Amino acid sequence: MPKKSAGLILKPRWRIVRGAETALGPGRVDLLEHIAETGSLRSAAARMEMSYMRAWTMVRSLNSRFRRPLVEAVRGGKTGGGARLTEMGRAVVVSYRKMEMQSQKAVKGTWEKLQRLLQP
């Protein structure tokens, strides 16, 4: 049996769509996680090499597509304000990452077979 191909990665890129519009996908989930980690929309945008305006538009779109906002502003304090995930925001990230893990596990055997067809 040939050796498995080196450096090949299988990525599930789950996308929730309605018609031509994407409600949630890997980029938006990454943005939510960066907001959670940095406490700042500006820092999260910078980490993703994305303009602040683009990140802000993504957050506004996310907030409008869910039953309650996923991101909220934090005003005042020493840092002069920031952003954080709401309880619903955290729940959405957890569910999305769970789907990734569940699906990686489910396809393991098929992926191993497919991998053997690829150039090493």
Place this chain on the structure above:
Amino acid sequence: MPKKSAGLILKPRWRIVRGAETALGPGRVDLLEHIAETGSLRSAAARMEMSYMRAWTMVRSLNSRFRRPLVEAVRGGKTGGGARLTEMGRAVVVSYRKMEMQSQKAVKGTWEKLQRLLQP
């Protein structure tokens, strides 16, 4: 419990990557299926609203990434030549579609939960 959101679709878009390069993704698999159905690279490209050149480049790239070509030319005959999937080409499409089905099944419960957080 709120009703499920209407018109929302969850799509697994599996991508096999090596570094920054994509070896296989949903677009290439669609192209392979269209070639199998039409017996022609030109018709497959037209169905995907893609230029012939772009489709040809995708096929050349696919053929080089797998241990054996996925698509082969069919010369002669009344139709003046066409394209078809090799045995390996068919195996790759079957495995990819199988991964999609396996992963949809695996995430069903989590997706139902996530769906209830979205605007109906």
